[in-house]
Amino acid sequence: MALRLIIGNKNYSSWSMRPWLAMKVAGIPFEEEVISLDASDFKERVGAVSDSGKVPALIDGGTRVWESLAILEYLAEKFPSANLWPETPAVRARARVIMRRPVVPRELNAEAQKNVQRIESIWTNCRTEFAPDGPFLFGRFGAADAMYAPIVSRFYTYDVAVGSQGRAYMQAMMDLRAWDEWRAAALDEAWILPEDEVDWPVVRRL
Numbered sequence: 001m002a003l004r005l006i007i008g009n010k011n012y013s014s015w016s017m018r019p020w021l022a023m024k025v026a027g028i029p030f031e032e033e034v035i036s037l038d039a040s041d042f043k044e045r046v047g048a049v050s051d052s053g054k055v056p057a058l059i060d061g062g063t064r065v066w067e068s069l070a071i072l073e074y075l076a077e078k079f080p081s082a083n084l085w086p087e088t089p090a091v092r093a094r095a096r097v098i099m100r101r102p103v104v105p106r107e108l109n110a111e112a113q114k115n116v117q118r119i120e121s122i123w124t125n126c127r128t129e130f131a132p133d134g135p136f137l138f139g140r141f142g143a144a145d146a147m148y149a150p151i152v153s154r155f156y157t158y159d160v161a162v163g164s165q166g167r168a169y170m171q172a173m174m175d176l177r178a179w180d181e182w183r184a185a186a187l188d189e190a191w192i193l194p195e196d197e198v199d200w201p202v203v204r205r206l
Contacts, residue, residue, distance in 0.1 A: 003023075003028070003058060003060050004030065004031045004032075004033060005030050005031070005032050005033070005057075005071075006035060006050070006056060006057040006058075007020055007032060007035075007055050008035060008036070008056075010182055011186045011189050012037055013055055015056060015068050018068040018069075018071075018072065018150065019068055019071040019075070019146065020032065020182065021149050021178050021179065022142075022143060025176060025178050026079065026083075026141075027082070028075060049064050049066070050064065050066035051064075052066050054066065056068055056071060058074065060074075060078070069099070072084060072143040073143075083140065083142065084142050084143040085142055091138060094126070095126075095137070095142065096144075098126060108160070116162070119148075120162050123166050124163070127169060136172060148173075152170045152174065156170060156174065
């Protein structure tokens, strides 16, 4: 029986992108089920497979896993050849502790700017220390990169300024074929969720 991944709208459910991208890049076959975050039966349908009542959720036969990090851990154990975590225990531990709109710049307050600098520092340190032979945080694509995918998307969408290391990492993520697949599907979605549109009632489109 194929794995089934329950996700929300690709335009709005950025956390759903984490396991979806990891499974696509790792070549783990799965079926996806998209449930709009504003669907009238969202809680009923998602609650049947996720104790948190939120997406993403993974179904593997009689096993139900929710929360994106828990799903990635489950997949790493079930598909060890996918190498979702670095092989070396010390590096693997480090990886575990970091963890559709047009591009429109947004002004960042002091707290947001501090968070951007913290994230960029994590990216730069990982790339410098652990990734001499690949473009991702620990060389080849893995679970840590999947966890940061929504952040990469937000930095790009809001034209957040980062240094050359951060920009190169973001570009490597956005060059993934799976990234293009997610983005294309997001652009095809017709759903509009006003509460998640930061410029509402303006809805920016490419």
